[in-house]
Amino acid sequence: MAFLLKQEYNGGNLHLSSVVVRQRLRGGMDVATSEDSFSMSDHPEEEYYGRSKQYKLLRRLLKYGQLLVMTICWLTFTYFLMANEEIEYEAITLSVPPGKEGLIVGINQKVIASSLCLRLYGPFTKTTFRFDELQSSHFESPFLWIKLQQVEEDNSIKIVKSILHLHLSEQHNGEWQDIIMVEKIIEDVTLDNGKYQLNFMSNFNGTIPLQVAYQFSMVSKKTGLILGLLLLLIIYIAIMFELVHRTLAGVICSTLAVGIIAAVHLRPTLQIIFNIWGNIDTIMLFFGASLIIELLAETGLQDYLAAVSYELSNGHIWPMLHCILLTSCLLSNVFDGILLVLFIAPICLRLCEIMQLDCTPVLSCLIIAINVGSTLTPISSISNNLISNSPFLTNHQIQFTEFIVHMLPATLLTLAQSYIHLRLQFLDSTKMRNFEPFQQRRLKRLINVWRRASLRMGDYTWDESLARQTVDRRIVNLRKRLKRLGKMPEKPTGFEENVQNLRASYPIKNTTLVIICLLALLITLLFSILSRIDQPIKISKGWIAILSALLALSLSNYEDIEGMLTRIDWSTMLFFVTLSIIMQVLITLGLLENIGLLLEHFIINVAEEHRLTVAILSIIWISAILTTFIDNVPVADMMMRIIGTLSLNHHINIPIMPLVWSLALGCTLGGNGSIVGAFANIACAGVASCHGYKLTFFGYLKIGFFVMLGNVVVASCYLLTVHVGFRWH
Structure with a gap:
């Protein structure tokens, strides 16, 4: 922040005769004020509207x-x-023999508890889930059966509860294909200070290696x-x-x-909380993308693109939205939503300033376009990537082109429905206008900017330079304007003057840095595609973003690293971590598992001729509603477990791939439902906050939730038509 203060000393009193304040914001935006706009008097202003005592x-x-x-x-x-x-499980190594007698492990201490926490490490399939005894008999694959038994005073055995049925992995050349850990909370066991045993039995014809650890609790899982x-x-x-x-x-x-x-x-231990529960990969993605966008902001490219968008739209709202939404929807097919939001949201906010628009409808449209566009490819969203690479699809590997072919019609239909919905909702485009007096809006943003700058203790300079317009550029612009002549509404008053002022105010300041940042973004895209298609690289999206950011910083030899780090939205990054931890706690407490079990039993009990229809509708609607309020990654993981479980049951006779497409659509489209429905939504709210704007929960809910409902209805009709009607699968 650069302060130019001219001070006058008059009789011991200090006055500010002229003040110029400029604040460098993320996305190339700056706020300038002078004494002509705002009073900087030392005396407090009088409050004209008093509050009542009751208030x-x-x-x-x-x-x-x-x-x-x-x-x-x-x-x-x-x-x-x-x-x-913190829990430190004492693992016991076992070898479960074949046969009905199995292996009995005694619990050494006498306990009083209402729930049992089991941690098992062994050759289980990745589709392992919880079943009751009757269901497990319908499965042909080998499984491990665990029972809790009580030893009476006369040494007789009483079965307290049949607690788990775990499917075993396949063997290849005498080696197990999968070795995984299963952690379960078994409730309603009611241990009353007696002597208990764990009985392990299996229908496998060989010995099963196993590590077991257990813990008791007085608080039930239901509580x-x-x-x-x-x-x-x-x-x-x-x-x-x-x-x-x-x-x-x-x-x-x-x-x-x-x-x-x-x-x-x-x-859990702190290591588990931060390394596993904290979703470190998403944090790395956000951090790396923020570094690249901060470098790009130094070039003025985003302000320049805002000026170009204003010129192409002739200063009208919906043509401007067409330009922004079409671009964001296309780019979201290949780039992660968080990266796109960090890049495009500042452009939208600059356009809101230029055209005197309310930022909530514009940013809401941006979020909806990105979420709808991210349904198309397996690399465009975290949930799609998880679904396409899911280990629970043991008999079908989803190919890149196969995913696009099945999702393209749904993407186009939901995009058309979203556009029609938004166009009807804002049929009168003046609803997007911000009717609050300009000086009040500017002052509110300035207060927020000063507050954030004060908290960060930043000290930056911002050098403005005038752009030169060449004859060739002018000719190109005139030709573009000639093609649009007669197709656009009449230009607003002062349009030409506004365009000239914008082009002079927002030039591209550093072409070399623009090329470097675009190269980093290109590498991000290339590595993301390579990691999905042929998998020659074994790194996640988070590592790809970090490596691309380091390349951009190295090539640009950027020196003001401390200044850049202060402009990164650490608040949003920390909110990502806390939200992921809360979701993992809900998973540990069994919320998603119970929902999954209810859904599984519901689908199984439906008549066979209607089972596919019910399964498609249940999965897409439940996943969409859960994603509206819960992060889509655990929802996708839980639903894929259910789909994998259904694929093992040969008596259900449901094709699996229609359920996979239902889940992919539900998890991505459900992100439109609320401001916390997707990480990109939260990042967009964070960008708005950094620029002094507010994208509130209810402000977005009034727009996005009803669009989400329409999206899911259209996607449901598409899935039922092609898979139930025409049986595409």
């Missing part, structure tokens, strides 16, 4: 209530974390599940009504979540 009392009560709730949360997770240590739902409700109330900043709400609720699972004796 002040209500605000005070709400503040005290908020402090009380946060204090209760702090006391709760502090007590649970102090009272329960933990209720607490988990309550936790989810708390964080959504905090985000929806903006009681506290969403990052602070996420940190408090994620810590409370860890405290809850500590209460049920499942407290």
Whole structure:
């Protein structure tokens, strides 16, 4: 931030006779103020509209209530974390022999508990799920059966509960194909200080190597599940009504979540929380993309593209949106949504400034276009990548072209439906206008900018230079304008002057740096495609983003690293981590597993002639609704387990691939439902906040949720038509 202050000393009083303040923002945006626009007087301004005593009392009560709730949360997770240590399972190595007698493992201590936590490490299939005894008899593959038994005083055996049925992996040349860990919470076991045993039996005709560890808890899984739902409700109330900043709400609720699972004796280690639960790959992706976009912002390319978009649209709203939405939808087919949001959202915000628009409809349209476009390819979203590479599809490997062929019609149909919905909702484009006085909007943004700059303690300079316009550029622009003549509405007053001012104000400042950043983005795209098609490289999207950012920094020899790091949205990055931790806690408490079991039983009990229809509709709607409120990655993982389980049951007779396409559409389109439905949505809200704007939960919900419902309806009709009607599969 550069301050140019002219100070006058008059009788011991300091006055600011002229003030020029410029703040360098992410995305190339700057805010300039002078004494002609805002008063910088040392004297406090008079409050013209006083508040009533009742209003002040209500605000005070709400503040005290908020402090009380946060204090209760702090006391709760502090007590649970102090009272329960991290779990260190003592593993027992076993060899389960074949036969009905199996292997009995005695539990040495006498316990009183209501739930049993089991951790098993052995040759299980990646489609291992929880079944009841009747269901397991329908499966032809070998499985391991675990029972909990109580030893009576007369040494007789009483079966307390048949707790798990785990499918075994296949053997190849005497070696097991898969060795994985399974962790389950078994509730309703009601151990009453007696002597107990674990009985391991299998229908496999050989010995099964196994490592077993167990832990007991006084809190039932049902209680933990209720607490988990309550936790989810708390964080959504905090985000929806903006009681506290969403990052602070996420940190408090994620810590409370860890405290809850500590209460049920499942407290993980810090290494597991940050390395596994924290979704480090998404954090690396966001960090690497932020570095590249920050470098690109130094060139002025985003402001230049905003000026070009304004010129191409002749200053009208919907032509401008056509340009932005078509570009973002096409790019989202190959680039990750987070990277696109970080690049395009600042352009949209600059256009909102130029055209006096409300940022909420424009950014909402951008999010919807990116989420719809990301349904097309397996590399365009994290959920699509997880589904296409899922180990639960043991008998079918999804090819890159196969994925595109099946998803292209659905993408085009949902894109058309989204456009029609948005066009009808904003048929009167003046609804997108921001009717708040310009000076008030500018002052609000300036306050937010100064506050953020003060917190970051940044000290940056911003040199403005005038752009030169060549005759060739002018000729090209005139030819483009000639082609559009008669097809566009009449230009607004002062359009030519505005275009000239924009071109003079927002030139490209560093062509070399633009080329370097575009090269980094090209490498990001190339590596993403290579890792998906032939897999010659074994790195994730996060590593690809980091390597591309390091290449851009190395080639540009950028020196102001500290300044760049202060402009990265660490708040949004931390919110990603907290949200991922909360989702993992809900998985540990069994929320998604219970939903999956209910869905599985529901599909199995449907008549065979209607089973495919019910399965398609159930999977796409449940995954879309869950994704609206829960991260789509655990939803996709849970649903793929269900699909893998159904593929093992040869008596159900359901084709698997229509269910896979249903899940892919549900997880991506469900992201349009709320501002936390996808990581790209959260990143977009973070970009708006960095620029002094606000994209609120309800502001987006009024637009995106109903678009999402229409998306899922159209996708459902498409799937039923091609797979139930024409049986494409």
